[in-house]
Amino acid sequence: MAALSGRGYNLVLSQDSSMADLPAEVARTLIRNEGIRFKSASWCMFPIIWEGDILKIEPIGPEEARIGDIILYKSAGRAFAHRLIKIYEKEDRLYALTGGEKEYVNNSTDRGDAVIAADNILGKVSEIKRGRARFSPSHAKIGSVSLMNGKLRMSLHDIRYRFRKKVIKIFTALQGFRSYRYFFRKIMKDKVSFFIGIPIMMDESGITGSYAYKRIGDVSGDLACDKNSYNISAKIFNLPVGNISLYFEREEDSLNKVCILSNFVIKAPLRGAGIGEGLLEKALDICDKMAIQEVSVVLNPDDRTGLNLFKKAGFNIGG
Numbered sequence: 001m002a003a004l005s006g007r008g009y010n011l012v013l014s015q016d017s018s019m020a021d022l023p024a025e026v027a028r029t030l031i032r033n034e035g036i037r038f039k040s041a042s043w044c045m046f047p048i049i050w051e052g053d054i055l056k057i058e059p060i061g062p063e064e065a066r067i068g069d070i071i072l073y074k075s076a077g078r079a080f081a082h083r084l085i086k087i088y089e090k091e092d093r094l095y096a097l098t099g100g101e102k103e104y105v106n107n108s109t110d111r112g113d114a115v116i117a118a119d120n121i122l123g124k125v126s127e128i129k130r131g132r133a134r135f136s137p138s139h140a141k142i143g144s145v146s147l148m149n150g151k152l153r154m155s156l157h158d159i160r161y162r163f164r165k166k167v168i169k170i171f172t173a174l175q176g177f178r179s180y181r182y183f184f185r186k187i188m189k190d191k192v193s194f195f196i197g198i199p200i201m202m203d204e205s206g207i208t209g210s211y212a213y214k215r216i217g218d219v220s221g222d223l224a225c226d227k228n229s230y231n232i233s234a235k236i237f238n239l240p241v242g243n244i245s246l247y248f249e250r251e252e253d254s255l256n257k258v259c260i261l262s263n264f265v266i267k268a269p270l271r272g273a274g275i276g277e278g279l280l281e282k283a284l285d286i287c288d289k290m291a292i293q294e295v296s297v298v299l300n301p302d303d304r305t306g307l308n309l310f311k312k313a314g315f316n317i318g319g
Helices: 026-033 101-105 144-174 178-188 275-289 304-312
Strands: 010-014 036-039 054-059 070-075 078-090 093-099 114-117 121-130 133-135 192-199 211-215 228-236 239-250 257-266 294-298
Touching: 054 070, 070 093, 070 114, 078 101, 078 121, 093 101, 192 275, 228 275, 239 275, 257 275, 275 304
Parallel strands: 010 294, 257 294
Antiparallel strands: 036 054, 054 121, 070 078, 070 121, 078 093, 093 114, 121 133, 192 211, 192 228, 228 239, 239 257
């Protein structure tokens, strides 16, 4: 990792989640397409929304949001669809309290899942697609058979989740041994390929494939750093095993070019194999070619492995 440090720009490990970008620049896609499709990845909005439901998002501003709306908002580099529980003002800034369906139904006006700056609201859910059925959140039919089916699927999801957590715990313990990491790196050597994803616009049915991927060595002259984002994917035998996102912008009233890194993920069983270092090295190589003056990273403070990796690369804590 020594080769990554000492570069010619300022490296900052930021805890400011408001700097995070979203995959394929969700906010700009909302504006251009007047709506996007968003796939639900959890059960926190059950029984209204199930995991795997396709949500149609209608773009709205904070001033248009109403209590009870299921809003799409950004937080720490990810997108969430939760109920809007409360909007309030504090120190001349507008905030929103959001929560899952349980918090909303129980009228938990002071206990939500997340408090966000209101300007992080991107839109609201206007339609839910489940199989062939399409309906609005306000017209969701919750029959006894449907409810039983949903609870069964949710229980199976919970079993899989608990099993994955136990597997991750085992691999995390093994990764604490230097001999294991060394052996794993030898096995994985020359088996990891890196691809860069260039964002493409999503059409009405485009719920996946928000990036067009090319081998990172085959890209030349296709990248621009003015308000643009890219995704670097690590693959083994063409299966994705790691990811890092880059968002480029110019500072206001300045010619400085800035890159923000986020969505840094390595599949748990493969951590310690050098994939994270490879992703970061590719990202910083791109920053070098674009003459970036400052690189920041948005990272979960609980991600100790990620924190150690970026600190070894020369990043400073704080922003």
